[in-house]
Amino acid sequence: MFHFSVVTNWIDEFLRAYLPDVWVLLIEYVLIGAVILGVYAVLALVLIYLERKICAFFQCRLGPTRVGPWGLLQSVADMVKILLKELIKINRVDPLLFRLAAFLVIIASICTFGALPFDEGLLVVDFNIGVFYLLAVSSLGVVGILMAGWASNNKYTMIGAMRSGAQLISYELSCGLAMMTIVMLSGSLQLSEIVSQQSETWNIWRGGIPACIAFVIYLIAGHAETNRGPFDLPEAESELTAGYHTEYSGIQFGFFYLAEYLNMFIIAAIATTLFLGGWQPLHISGWDAFNTTMDFIPPVLWFFAKAFACVLLSLWVRWTMPRLRIDQLLKLEWQILMPLALIDILLMALWVIYF
Amino acid sequence: MSYIKSIIVGIWRLMQGMYITMLNFIRPKVTECYPENRGKTEPLGAMRGELVMFHNENNQHQCTACGICQMNCPNGTIQIITKMVPTGEEGKEKKALDKYMYDLGSCAFCSICTISCPQGAIEWSKNFEHATFTSPKLVNQLNRAGSTLMEKEK
Numbered sequence: 001m002f003h004f005s006v007v008t009n010w011i012d013e014f015l016r017a018y019l020p021d022v023w024v025l026l027i028e029y030v031l032i033g034a035v036i037l038g039v040y041a042v043l044a045l046v047l048i049y050l051e052r053k054i055c056a057f058f059q060c061r062l063g064p065t066r067v068g069p070w071g072l073l074q075s076v077a078d079m080v081k082i083l084l085k086e087l088i089k090i091n092r093v094d095p096l097l098f099r100l101a102a103f104l105v106i107i108a109s110i111c112t113f114g115a116l117p118f119d120e121g122l123l124v125v126d127f128n129i130g131v132f133y134l135l136a137v138s139s140l141g142v143v144g145i146l147m148a149g150w151a152s153n154n155k156y157t158m159i160g161a162m163r164s165g166a167q168l169i170s171y172e173l174s175c176g177l178a179m180m181t182i183v184m185l186s187g188s189l190q191l192s193e194i195v196s197q198q199s200e201t202w203n204i205w206r207g208g209i210p211a212c213i214a215f216v217i218y219l220i221a222g223h224a225e226t227n228r229g230p231f232d233l234p235e236a237e238s239e240l241t242a243g244y245h246t247e248y249s250g251i252q253f254g255f256f257y258l259a260e261y262l263n264m265f266i267i268a269a270i271a272t273t274l275f276l277g278g279w280q281p282l283h284i285s286g287w288d289a290f291n292t293t294m295d296f297i298p299p300v301l302w303f304f305a306k307a308f309a310c311v312l313l314s315l316w317v318r319w320t321m322p323r324l325r326i327d328q329l330l331k332l333e334w335q336i337l338m339p340l341a342l343i344d345i346l347l348m349a350l351w352v353i354y355f
Numbered sequence: 356m357s358y359i360k361s362i363i364v365g366i367w368r369l370m371q372g373m374y375i376t377m378l379n380f381i382r383p384k385v386t387e388c389y390p391e392n393r394g395k396t397e398p399l400g401a402m403r404g405e406l407v408m409f410h411n412e413n414n415q416h417q418c419t420a421c422g423i424c425q426m427n428c429p430n431g432t433i434q435i436i437t438k439m440v441p442t443g444e445e446g447k448e449k450k451a452l453d454k455y456m457y458d459l460g461s462c463a464f465c466s467i468c469t470i471s472c473p474q475g476a477i478e479w480s481k482n483f484e485h486a487t488f489t490s491p492k493l494v495n496q497l498n499r500a501g502s503t504l505m506e507k508e509k
Contacts, residue, residue, distance in 0.1 A: 054380075057380050057384070060379055060382060060385050060386075061384060062388070065388065316376060317373070320375075320376040321369065
């Protein structure tokens with residue numbers, strides 16, 4: 001198997017051979033920052049293209065076909081357009097909070113993105129409390145959303161932000177509980193440790209029924225946290241024009257837009273890491289020839305394939321279900337998902353003890 | 356117990372919905388890529404593209420210049436200019452069609468002209484690419500140059 005740690009270690013040794021340690025660290029920080037931002041932007045473009053294409057396919061349309069072959073350059077053209085757009089100055093907004101909100105949302109998203117283990121040796125920091133970090137940082141985004149809604153001085157944005165706050169904080173619970181179920185199974189909060197434990201069988205099989213239930217709960221709660229699909233109350237177009245980012249224009253709107261799409265990917269990537277074996281290839285015990293063939297596919301490809309499969313699932317759900325009402329949304333969380341997640345943790349405890 | 360049952364029934368209903376959307380996902384798409392599929396796909400049979408006059412191989416049409424279509428047209432789109440042509444008999448002349456002017460720009464495509472025509476001389480073609488750079492080009496003469504009235508077979 002080819003791991004990216006070969007490349008990263010080679011860069012590290014190459015720099016250390018010529019430079020003092022301080023400079024090596026500095027250069028590596030800059031490199032990592034540039035790579036993270038670059039991958040973030042490219043992934044956003046890919047996701048926007050995929051979203052438009054797949055949603056068109058669900059509606060029996062073709063989607064973008066004009067810019068480039070099969071419309072591949074459409075999102076690049078959109079990016080250029082949004083960079084050139086004017087930032088409209090709005091009267092009677094809170095200027096500091098208004099500016100800050102867009103940055104907070106995207107910073108929370110980038111911080112979560114940076115901690116994902118894409119491959120062996122291809123993650124920025126290997127915290128021993130990785131899962132905790134992911135939960136903590138990804139829930140920072142709600143502060144930005146509330147801030148945007150409040151600072152815009154507009155009823156639509158305010159209602160959107162309040163709905164978003166209620167929704168994100170509630171669904172954070174069952175999201176976290178589902179992640180805790182897997183932490184109980186693997187006995188570690190460290191993401192690289194969780195992934196390396198799944199080299200033979202993925203957690204979703206290793207954990208049996210409790211892990212399957214946790215996976216479904218995580219997908220539903222995570223989907224709700226991205227403010228999309230049936231849970232898009234914060235930006236319900238027919239009721240609130242665009243929800244909390246109604247007043248934003250140009251690249252500030254672009255930040256919200258980018259963060260929304262990347263959050264979709266981040267939720268899928270966390271689901272991949274915790275439940276579907278991260279970058280580990282598919283192994284079935286006993287099928288040795290099959291296992292060695294699967295090992296030839298690079299782990300990065302495995303990671304992205306699984307993550308994009310989860311993204312496809314989320315898009316599929318999005319274009320199937322109608323939007324929930326706010327009381328139905330909260331009822332789903334507090335009366336169904338959270339009790340189920342709590343029971344599931346107990347089940348997992350029994351599973352860990354007896355199997 | 357009914358609580359658990361309602362959850363399972365709800366999940367089953369959602370799966371049914373997702374099955375339907377997946378069927379749509381793999382279905383052939385309905386979008387027509389217009390400039391690429393030009394000439395490859397035929398418009399629907401009842402399409403009213405523009406008004407044309409039927410001519411046979413001897414450059415003969417069926418219009419007797421009766422003017423019913425001109426009178427029935429709600430927009431004044433059709434203008435029939437007639438001329439007198441001598442018949443075979445001595446000193447007698449007969450009214451015949453000189454120019455059948457059709458202004459596409461003011462046509463409402465109501466099809467009253469083709470319905471009211473007693474001879475069946477005019478009909479709709481499926482050509483829908485009408486764009487021109489100036490509006491006078493929209494006024495067309497429907498009868499061809501030098502065309503004559505088709506003889507009725509007796």
